[in-house]
Amino acid sequence: MSKDRTTHKKRSFIEELTKQQVLEIDACTQCGECLRHCPVQEVSGNLSISPPEKIRMFREFIRATEGLKNWLFGRDVDQKLLEDFTRAVFECTTCGSCSQNCPVGIYTQRLWPVLRKEMVKRGLGPLGQQAEMPAVIEKTGNPYNKPPDQRFSPWFPEGVAISEQADIAYYAGCTGSYEAYPMVRGDVLVLSSIGSPFTTLPPEEEVCCGFPLFITGQHDLLEKLVKRLVNAYQERGVKTLLCSCPCCVNIMVRDWPVFYGKKLPFSIRHITQFVSDALKKGALVITSELNQRVIYHDPCYLSRGVGIMEEPRTILNSIPGITLLEFDRHGLDSRCCGAGGAARKVFQENAMAMGRLTIDEAVSKKADKLILSCPACYEKVNDAMKGHDNQIQIVDIMELLADLIEGCNQ
Ligand code: SF4
Numbered sequence: 001m002s003k004d005r006t007t008h009k010k011r012s013f014i015e016e017l018t019k020q021q022v023l024e025i026d027a028c029t030q031c032g033e034c035l036r037h038c039p040v041q042e043v044s045g046n047l048s049i050s051p052p053e054k055i056r057m058f059r060e061f062i063r064a065t066e067g068l069k070n071w072l073f074g075r076d077v078d079q080k081l082l083e084d085f086t087r088a089v090f091e092c093t094t095c096g097s098c099s100q101n102c103p104v105g106i107y108t109q110r111l112w113p114v115l116r117k118e119m120v121k122r123g124l125g126p127l128g129q130q131a132e133m134p135a136v137i138e139k140t141g142n143p144y145n146k147p148p149d150q151r152f153s154p155w156f157p158e159g160v161a162i163s164e165q166a167d168i169a170y171y172a173g174c175t176g177s178y179e180a181y182p183m184v185r186g187d188v189l190v191l192s193s194i195g196s197p198f199t200t201l202p203p204e205e206e207v208c209c210g211f212p213l214f215i216t217g218q219h220d221l222l223e224k225l226v227k228r229l230v231n232a233y234q235e236r237g238v239k240t241l242l243c244s245c246p247c248c249v250n251i252m253v254r255d256w257p258v259f260y261g262k263k264l265p266f267s268i269r270h271i272t273q274f275v276s277d278a279l280k281k282g283a284l285v286i287t288s289e290l291n292q293r294v295i296y297h298d299p300c301y302l303s304r305g306v307g308i309m310e311e312p313r314t315i316l317n318s319i320p321g322i323t324l325l326e327f328d329r330h331g332l333d334s335r336c337c338g339a340g341g342a343a344r345k346v347f348q349e350n351a352m353a354m355g356r357l358t359i360d361e362a363v364s365k366k367a368d369k370l371i372l373s374c375p376a377c378y379e380k381v382n383d384a385m386k387g388h389d390n391q392i393q394i395v396d397i398m399e400l401l402a403d404l405i406e407g408c409n410q
């Protein structure tokens with residue numbers, strides 16, 4: 001037999017997967033239930049990027065290259081198939097809607113990033129501008145290639161006191177700081193109104209949380225970023241780290257302990273958790289009425305990612321006069337606004353179309369305001385409204401709150 005038996009020593013397709021994920025890939029019945037909930041399917045109609053097709057392809061890669069058949073026959077996977085798969089897995093917004101609706105319980109919101117990482121290791125991903133992110137983050141501390149010393153200056157409210165040491169720290173994040181000023185400004189104004197002392201890192205030291213690298217499968221810098229941030233907060237005596245970006249919260253809760261190498265020395269909370277507690281305790285009082293209909297969009301990484309759905313609604317329902325509307329798909333079933341998974345950097349048309357579906361539904365329900373709680377949603381849905389027939393006022397939840405609290409609306 002003259003077959004080359006060395007192929008089994010090549011990189012394995014299951015190298016990055018947990019045993020659970022290998023089982024999940026095997027367990028997909030191709031039932032197609034997830035298809036009805038995939039926002040990329042909804043706007044593109046391209047079945048080759050559907051969840052079952054991606055799983056089927058990856059399962060074929062594993063079958064072709066693992067086990068006895070591979071040892072005997074040393075099959076390789078066609079390069080074109082690998083490239084098609086890579087494009088498909090990077091076109092996904094990683095919104096997790098397919099997970100939520102999978103009868104077998106395949107946890108795709110965690111699976112897709114791992115499959116992306118595998119394709120990065122094979123030199124096939126990431127795509128387009130995504131590939132520049134590690135070098136840009138290394139140089140500037142943010143994925144937008146913006147000056148680190150201007151991270152806070154355009155939006156940080158004047159007169160808000162920042163403690164050197166405090167139990168509470170606020171992490172603004174890169175997208176909020178550079179792309180969604182009203183959101184992070186609102187966060188700081190509301191925190192200041194609550195009155196508990198809080199600290200922040202100096203702008204040059206508040207580097208990226210690592211999520212854009214994690215989600216695009218580029219993990220090399222992650223340990224360094226995480227250790228740098230965790231140690232800096234620890235030096236300031238922080239017990240609770242607050243953050244308003246769902247993607248930051250997600251990686252902090254789920255992955256920072258892994259990259260840090262042990263349990264974090266502080267807890268992580270989304271700002272809506274902290275603020276809804278403050279409202280319940282009377283530490284924050286909403287002084288103005290808002291006689292309007294508002295609709296709240298659940299960010300994928302806040303609802304499906306870390307299960308925070310009640311607190312934003314508690315905050316909104318605390319506003320006197322408000323009528324809170326719901327999207328047909330909300331909470332765990334929320335439809336991605338198109339901003340997720342760094343896909344918006346490459347697949348602009350999909351992102352725009354998804355953002356417009358969110359706007360159209362909000363307008364059709366006669367909402368006066370569309371309330372968001374994620375800087376990526378804020379950036380992308382605002383983008384999607386440019387030149388669109390339907391228009392609505394887009395407001396971040398803390399931006400809204402800051403406007404309704406006396407002494408807060410500087
Ligand atoms: S994570 Fe979202 S965008 Fe990606 S395949 Fe699943 S439903 Fe579609």
Ligand code: SF4
Binds near residue numbers: 031098106
């Ligand atoms: S719902 Fe689950 S089992 Fe069905 S095709 Fe989608 S991923 Fe596979």
